[in-house]
Amino acid sequence: MRSILLTTGLLFAGAALAAAPAVAKPSARTTAETTGVIAELTGCKALTDNAARLACYDQAAAKLEAATASGEVKVLDREDIRATRRSLFGFDLPKLPFFKGDDSAKDTPEELDAVIRSVQAAPYGKFNLTMEDGAVWASAEPLPRDPKVGAKVHLKKGAIGNYFMTVGSMRSVRATRVR
Known part of the structure; x- marks a missing residue:
């Protein structure tokens, strides 16, 4: 499964969620491809010409939409992340890269x-x-x-x-x- 989960600026490796407790790391290729889609979208803000910036955003948004439709990119909100943490209760998981910087750790139940x-x-x-x-x-x-x-x-x-x-x-x- 080569899906990447995106939420409030955080990238999540979907393959790891599907295989708990045996957690897989995202491949460098998957991460690079997804980072490219996101980087392309965020890179548009550097353009100063309004028409060029709009064209850049339109093109990047179309790529992101296609990646989302194909399942390569998934968008989750914080509640989805909290539900995932709750469903993993009881598993001894390593530090997962897709939870890095995520403040939902405080919502992990005891x-x-x-x-x-x-x-x-x-x-x-x-x-x-x-x-x-x-x-x-x-x-x-x-x-x-x-x-x-x-x-x-x-x-x-x-x-x-x-x-x-x-x-x-x-x-x-x-x-x-x-x-």
Whole structure:
């Protein structure tokens, strides 16, 4: 996937969003092509002749529109970025280049509430829980009782990359995001 996400002056590598937690870096070619489209558009402001500047903007805007229509460039607003950060909750991600300079990091949740869509038993009293949003969490410790579909789950970020899961009124156990 060679799409680039653009939001409020920030470039985002779309391929990385599609493959969490295995994050791919944008290729130099993709970055250069997209930077070229954006650079061409922003470079128009340097022209002093009104007619030349307008022609430059028209040509650059047409290229940007074509790149957007073909899927090579995606435009996201801050709410889309926040939703992406929320959907990645529980994954240990490296510093992603497309979040550089983005102030939505302060909106990355420390806690999250979810509802169980399906339950799969694992050995030794552990469970894999699929949430309504599609996220799958595995209990790293045995749960005192079998969790039920529709039960509320509270997920909380702990120290040193740990996460804790509380199913209903059960005690909190360590958990890992599977997908």
